[in-house]
Amino acid sequence: MGMDEAFLNDLNEAQREAVLHTEGPSLIIAGAGSGKTRVLTYRIAWLLKQKVPPWKILALTFTNKAAGEMRERIRQLVGDDEARRLWMGTFHSIFARILRSEADKLGYTPSYTIYDTQDSRNLIKSIVKELKLDDKVYKPSVVHGRISWAKNLLITARQYSGIAELVQQDRMRRMERMGEIYRIYARRCYKADAMDFDDLLLNINILFRDFPDVLEKYRNFFHYILVDEYQDTNMAQYMIVKKLSEEHKNLSVVGDDAQSIYSFRGARIENILNFQKDFPEARLFKLEQNYRSTRVIVRAANSLIRNNAGQIPKEVYSQNEEGLPIEVLEADTDKEEAFLITGRIFDEHMQERWRYGDFAILYRTNAQSRAFEEALRRRNIPYKVWGTLSFYQRKEIKDVLAYFRLVVNHADDEAFRRIVNYPARGIGKTTLERLEAAANERDVPLWEVASDPEAFGVKISPATRNRLKGFVEMISGFAARQDSLDAYELAYLITRESGILKELHGTTAEEVSKYENVRELLNSISEFIEAPEQIDRMVRLDEFLQNVVLLTDQDTDTGDLADTVKVMTVHAAKGLEFRHVFIAGMEENLFPSQMSLGTQKELEEERRLFYVALTRARERVTISYANTRYRWGNITPGKPSRFLRELDPRYVRFPATGQMAGGRPAPAPPPQHNGRETIPRRGHASPPAAPAPRPGFKPDDPRKIRAGMEVEHARFGTGKVLQVEGEYPDTRATVFFKDFGQKQLLLKFAKLRIIDPVA
Numbered sequence: 001m002g003m004d005e006a007f008l009n010d011l012n013e014a015q016r017e018a019v020l021h022t023e024g025p026s027l028i029i030a031g032a033g034s035g036k037t038r039v040l041t042y043r044i045a046w047l048l049k050q051k052v053p054p055w056k057i058l059a060l061t062f063t064n065k066a067a068g069e070m071r072e073r074i075r076q077l078v079g080d081d082e083a084r085r086l087w088m089g090t091f092h093s094i095f096a097r098i099l100r101s102e103a104d105k106l107g108y109t110p111s112y113t114i115y116d117t118q119d120s121r122n123l124i125k126s127i128v129k130e131l132k133l134d135d136k137v138y139k140p141s142v143v144h145g146r147i148s149w150a151k152n153l154l155i156t157a158r159q160y161s162g163i164a165e166l167v168q169q170d171r172m173r174r175m176e177r178m179g180e181i182y183r184i185y186a187r188r189c190y191k192a193d194a195m196d197f198d199d200l201l202l203n204i205n206i207l208f209r210d211f212p213d214v215l216e217k218y219r220n221f222f223h224y225i226l227v228d229e230y231q232d233t234n235m236a237q238y239m240i241v242k243k244l245s246e247e248h249k250n251l252s253v254v255g256d257d258a259q260s261i262y263s264f265r266g267a268r269i270e271n272i273l274n275f276q277k278d279f280p281e282a283r284l285f286k287l288e289q290n291y292r293s294t295r296v297i298v299r300a301a302n303s304l305i306r307n308n309a310g311q312i313p314k315e316v317y318s319q320n321e322e323g324l325p326i327e328v329l330e331a332d333t334d335k336e337e338a339f340l341i342t343g344r345i346f347d348e349h350m351q352e353r354w355r356y357g358d359f360a361i362l363y364r365t366n367a368q369s370r371a372f373e374e375a376l377r378r379r380n381i382p383y384k385v386w387g388t389l390s391f392y393q394r395k396e397i398k399d400v401l402a403y404f405r406l407v408v409n410h411a412d413d414e415a416f417r418r419i420v421n422y423p424a425r426g427i428g429k430t431t432l433e434r435l436e437a438a439a440n441e442r443d444v445p446l447w448e449v450a451s452d453p454e455a456f457g458v459k460i461s462p463a464t465r466n467r468l469k470g471f472v473e474m475i476s477g478f479a480a481r482q483d484s485l486d487a488y489e490l491a492y493l494i495t496r497e498s499g500i501l502k503e504l505h506g507t508t509a510e511e512v513s514k515y516e517n518v519r520e521l522l523n524s525i526s527e528f529i530e531a532p533e534q535i536d537r538m539v540r541l542d543e544f545l546q547n548v549v550l551l552t553d554q555d556t557d558t559g560d561l562a563d564t565v566k567v568m569t570v571h572a573a574k575g576l577e578f579r580h581v582f583i584a585g586m587e588e589n590l591f592p593s594q595m596s597l598g599t600q601k602e603l604e605e606e607r608r609l610f611y612v613a614l615t616r617a618r619e620r621v622t623i624s625y626a627n628t629r630y631r632w633g634n635i636t637p638g639k640p641s642r643f644l645r646e647l648d649p650r651y652v653r654f655p656a657t658g659q660m661a662g663g664r665p666a667p668a669p670p671p672q673h674n675g676r677e678t679i680p681r682r683g684h685a686s687p688p689a690a691p692a693p694r695p696g697f698k699p700d701d702p703r704k705i706r707a708g709m710e711v712e713h714a715r716f717g718t719g720k721v722l723q724v725e726g727e728y729p730d731t732r733a734t735v736f737f738k739d740f741g742q743k744q745l746l747l748k749f750a751k752l753r754i755i756d757p758v759a
Contacts, residue, residue, distance in 0.1 A: 005050065007045070017285060024281060027276060028253070054082045055221075056222060058087045060091050071088055074086070105207060112194060124181065146182075150402055161179030169665075205236060253275060303647055310601070329624040356382055361570060365518060365569065368567075400500060403478075408542045427467050489521065581614075635715060706721065710756035711752040713753075735752075
């Protein structure tokens, strides 16, 4: 073996074969933890060692981080100069570079601007305003999402209105003028010498379609094309790659169909599944050895993904240690779930000396982070919310908290600025600037000036004065109810009456996520006021706010930031790995998501998402589900996810029926005859869930409550009054709730409805 080939000793047989086969099309199916990046980098290094000029190689990735890591590895293998001259980067960065060279052909200058998402939405907002359309119907985020979707399918503004199916869809959404907005938007971008992110891919396709000589130039330029994460490519990316490689066919795509989880961004799993149809002569390589995980984790993940019909068959295996069984934890509530998981992390850190950086908590939706953040803070465990803002730092949460702050403290200028025109009520920038000038001049809070602009010499139109008056009266009205409504009731009233819930209620994934986060904030207030120490008194909104301030006070002395528990959605975890992975909220309608149960295809993507979660773990996996979960301040029942039943029970320890001792379930009973373990419940025929109060739930006069009565509580459900003692208003009742056990309640706050008055 020559010196050039010595570095191939780092590869196993399957990897080596995939690296050396450089001519013609090849599909490299790389199972989780199988060394995908190594194969890509060594393949490029091998081409360079075979004297292929670096500028003849095009390597496309999905993140700048991936491109940077690959370039660094190649630099170590072949040297700085060659690594630097490779065409390696994300689809958007590479094709933006090509468009700079060819811009004049499409009528742009080489210095064209690239609009980010916010630029695009601001432009759409102004177009909607000019057309005098309802911005509640034509929301910039929704319109932008529709335009982005069309561009990724290579549908131009000119073509859009001629496609009957699209016009019909828009009509059903009451967005008949969508096509017109798209046309104006495209014209404005063009006039401004600007392209948005999606234009970068759309315009390359147009360039290659309308200028065959340009396509020929780049076909001759790039002799070898490599694509990472091919399962995540959309239609526009697929067409670019196909056109560029049509003649020389030296196209190598690397990916794992079992990890295709981005259909909501336009990714088409068909691109990887149909690769061999597009290129019948393609060689198929399978990297099936998982170097990351224990044998138990790999086999359990295999048993799950076998349930998907749409896949390229492969049998991933591990030669690592056998490992511990996957453990399933059952919790009564989502709060207990967070407590159990953080307890495990604390124990393993203290007893087994694992670093906090060894742990990750994964969940399906962003809203679930709140319970874990609070539980981790209580145990003083350092953590980092990955790939997203900390729950209380998210814009929609900060907006709601700003309302709460201004209700509690009218002098809070920052809160005033944030919400005076949110949701939009026609109080513009100029008005705010005039209010601020007057407030600064007199050294008084903005609220004072807004309450009586004339007294401070602020010149505004009668319409603006009325809008300001409406805002001040609304906040004052909320403030006046602080003594009569508890924190949850007042918070719910504020989010509803201010229009925030209506503003956030929408259909896009982003809108649903924001709406869910506000719901989760309300859930946290409900939990706060139902803590054992305050069950018999009314908890005010200002108390909750003080609690939140303490929770969000970031301690600057955090020590080693790398040694933190990572808290994130499964989507954000893709490509990462951890020693011990906790997968929380494994319940029907949460994981799989309720929004993904419409078709078999959507359900299969949810299963792939769970597969991604499982395969992030090196040594241990713990899965949890809660029998009850807060939604809109009410406790709702949950049942274990169907995916748990799909895991081969030989590799899983399920919770035993009956109470868990010290939070640890007993070993699972032997598998049933059908080879699948049912998920046992905890000695209940149904989970301990309080039903939502019936429509029109109205509590009775607390003075009527007597021992022996059957009553209903809005959150604890039905129960029997065992004892009543004390004189009103200090009357206290002992009530046994069938699902929640015995509770002591102060009747003036308890809100009980009499079901059966017979004592």
